[in-house]
Amino acid sequence: MHVEELTKFSQLFHRLNNQLGIILANAELLEAKAADEKSRTRAAQIVMGVIEALSTAKAIRSKLKTPE
Incomplete structure (x- = not known):
């Protein structure tokens, strides 16, 4: 992957x-x-979903890094 593409992906991950x-x-x-309690449970589900999304984004980003 070219440096320009990595820079664009890095910017996208930063925004995400x-x-x-x-x-x-x-x-x-x-x-x-x-x-x-019902509202707290729903909000907690959103929190967990966002944490999972952040973890997934981090994993994808690490796969895009060039080997050193």
């Missing part, structure tokens, strides 16, 4: 991580402020 971070922060806030 920023967006997922915003979603995660808001989901954690919803979870903490939820009035009932």
Whole structure:
């Protein structure tokens, strides 16, 4: 993979991580402020989904790095 392509992918992953971070922060806030158990459970599911998405993005990004 060319350096230019790696740079573009790196920028995309940076943007994705920023967006997922915003979603995660808001989901954690919803979870903490939820009035009932059903709402807390739904917010917790969002939190777990975002954490899994961040982990997946990290794994993909590590596969795209060039060998040293």
